[in-house]
Amino acid sequence: MLADGAGGTGIWSGIINFDHYGELLGLVQNSLFAGVLLGLVGGLAGVFVVMRDLPFAVHGISELSFAGASAALLAGVNVVAGSIAGSLIAAGAIGLLGVRARDRNAVIGIIMPFGLGLGVLFLSLYKGRAANKFGILTGQIIAVSTPETAWLLGTSLVVLLALAVVWRPLTFASVDPEVAAARGVPVRALSLGFMLVLGLAVALCVQIVGALLVLSLLVTPAAAAARITVSPLLLPVLSVVFALCAMEGGILLSLGGIVPVSPYVTTIAFALYLGCRVVAARRTARTTRARAPGSPREAVRPHT
Template structure:
């Protein structure tokens, strides 16, 4: 175990610029995931996040095949996926089936594009599981710009969106444009999901977008406290996952998912204990 977690090597690696850039990217992703997560959980959009992340993989694979920036490709794929899912699933009863259909088609295209790509296999693997060396100046600029845009749009629509998330029927009866809000929020989630592909990978970005928020919602019903806890849990998972992955050189996503799942188990235990005390 000491050989696997070499703390001296970890401390040495933390001095490198690419590691610092990766930690900064993880911090921004944690903030994004933490703020969006409680709304994703309250709107039952976990499967949608999974579908969007897989279609971000398709966009990244297309960019890899064409020699373009994979971050931009993943972002384009996620935005297109969010718009397609929003337009095809006007009725809530159709939502899961539409996600399944589009996800299967897009994932098949992504696998084909990865097979056609003849470059380094590490580039393919990085799209699936994330890699800390993928953060350069251009990718950080894209990350910061998109994060600022997401926060700005969310600040404008947050109150009606929260209303529509808590009680959609009453919100619609009071004239809140629930359909438009759902479409805009789907695009915001798509952007945040795509930004996480380069660091966490498309397969397990769900752990960062959903698990911290689900853990926070286990211990509080307050939207504000749930958001603050979700941000804390997401940042700890993302930054901690990168730090723990340094010495063994293992995929970041493995540690991000482990930390976030451990946090969820603790919150689940707290919630269960509260219920037993109340009874």
Template structure:
């Protein structure tokens, strides 16, 4: 009896017929496609972010994207463009000044603190706290056609550039000393990859918010790295996990009208925990 009541409560909470109805709506389909593309971007970039120990840089780029978006709000121009500019400039600075691992964290911390201060100032001058909160937590249901195009263009750029630089970037990430001795352009690769991360973070801010970007750019790759040391396998698993979190999070959030970002991060974290347990048992 208790089990049937529990099942009924779950069925009422996640009304699958209502979910199916919402999935037929154009704005939901646009949001679903945007999240799927963002999951693809995050899944592709994530393994390199983890290998290069750039998790803090992702957080910094997302926060500076917030600053750019806040500046765009104040100036009355496109928030998406402002976010992209903020994230790309920040990422380029991180990549150029923080090429060495020992100085990367301090550079990111200094730039991020200054940028966040500016962001708070811009939002204060703008005067609408609700809009600022949306930049921190995302607005996936209001992606729209222009937002979808922006994510699609970013996906094409990221995938095209990664196809070109993947092998030397992997070499530089796994064995930087030998790569430097072999003539691999370390600083150039660092800056280019940082800019790609900035572009991805900027789109993530628009969809799932500045505070939660790491759930798609880091967590799936961190989970995948617990299961395999093979770069190709890690890449494939990272994309798979990111897509499950992104698409699954949106679908599960529809009927109960929960924030999408909460479910995306929850699914990502659950996948990481499962992979961590499997990885530990595999080494025993």
């Protein structure tokens, strides 16, 4: 092992240090509870983000969520409320102006730099603690207070209830919008409604991993689950499980050092995605070999 003078142990002891882990664990009960809420919201909403090809929209909404949170920080009001307001404005604009995919991407491309520019402006005018500025960008789940937990709980319940109400028709409209519209499903209204629900989900996730890394909760878990299953029942279950693993694992690991929670969350989510890709690739390879002419399974088939 390297000595402190060589720089090795000194660096790693700051990054990974579980000496007082038990004491710190008792201080993050609110954070662990918030992580469960965000795992549920991110995992379930992410299913439709992947199904409807909306990762770019998530990023666009997060930029205005960042602007809203920055404005609230500058004004000295509730940052979560500011984040939600910014997200809903962006989601509503994307839902109303971007009906077609090409129009939607253009609207998102306009909103993203505008929101980022506003956020940078508000943060540059803010003269408070630098940690507050950094937290909006990269998350600050370890510092979740009881009032913030109440905000997260209330908003999470709204998102989960809305998803439960529209789950079946929204799934139909996402898989085959033309047939759904022909059968009387209000496809446009569902699209706008889901964008608003997605706006709330983005605002919640921004509080955890920050505006820059929100895709790790709203895209990566669902994308990982979609690599290994197409079951309409198993897909959301696996997406939620992966999101919870990333959230809770990230919080617990971040207690053992000075690194913020967001790198752990994003790394765990990415590792799960890579693992699912490997599983999917091996499954495809086995299926291909089994169907190849002259394979053992092919050879034992009776000839007709």
